[in-house]
Amino acid sequence: MRVFNERGYEGTSMEVLAQRLGITKSAIYYHVSGKDELLRLSVDRALDALFAVVEEEASTTGRAIDRLEHVVRRSIEVLVAELPFVTLLLRVRGNTRVERQALARRREFDLVVSDLVEQAEAEGSIRPDVDPALTTRLLFGMVNSIIEWYRPSRGLRAEQVADAVTKIAFDGLRTGSRKPA
């Protein structure tokens, strides 16, 4: 994953991967069919973790606003725990079948979140004057931007980042003063 993220997936050959791992190419081919399968395993690891989040009890029971906040917080934890895998996932552009499948699963995840935003609007816990799809994009735009600067070595915990995101975005999303009822 590190090599893919440094050089880009397209720019990385099996030769380079073998060198970096200190093994032969045939040793890699013993385990996987090729670069494509390595990419699939990696982006699936990130996607499986994100889909596990939306199946957690706190994501499926209770008020939609609380479920949405739970999904956002836990997505940030996944992003930090699986940083190189999520980074690779977010850089996928759809050039191969594996990449297109990953993009399709990302869209599916976005739909789950967008549906939560709609439900939260319906229950009256989110301001009604924001578009659910646009809100989902901007909210996860903020969440996903964490890959650009987060470095575990700097001692900032996932929880602190999640606190900051929910303070900024949710006190804005929740109905309250300054916001239409």
Add this chain to the structure above:
Amino acid sequence: MRVFNERGYEGTSMEVLAQRLGITKSAIYYHVSGKDELLRLSVDRALDALFAVVEEEASTTGRAIDRLEHVVRRSIEVLVAELPFVTLLLRVRGNTRVERQALARRREFDLVVSDLVEQAEAEGSIRPDVDPALTTRLLFGMVNSIIEWYRPSRGLRAEQVADAVTKIAFDGLRTGSRKPA
């Protein structure tokens, strides 16, 4: 810019640029010294537009919270108006001197914003329990994520996107109910 964004700057040769422009390489070299200068002209176009924003009257006079909101709104307008140039700027990774200069100017811009967040906290118009540097990163993470999905052809105006961002982030950033005084 389109070719750089499609193939990546590293992956684009002058040969490819000449083909795409339908002119010879020497015709390009008549105007610029090379790929590096093209990159510099492009990222400077984006950076100059962003720095012009922070020098506008509404960015320099009045309450810090209003100046911050103005900078966010106008940055979104610049991003939409100069989409391929800002996209290229945001993908720069610091591999060459031109790229490092661009990153240095981005950091300078971030500092201006981060300073506005601090001033807004000091004047009491932003909740005091968010870190200015982290807030700047997340706020511009949301703003910059727009390059990932915004397509002018879909009819969504910059103003509508700016409205959504300020509704989500600013009603959260402004002191009010649910937030500590």
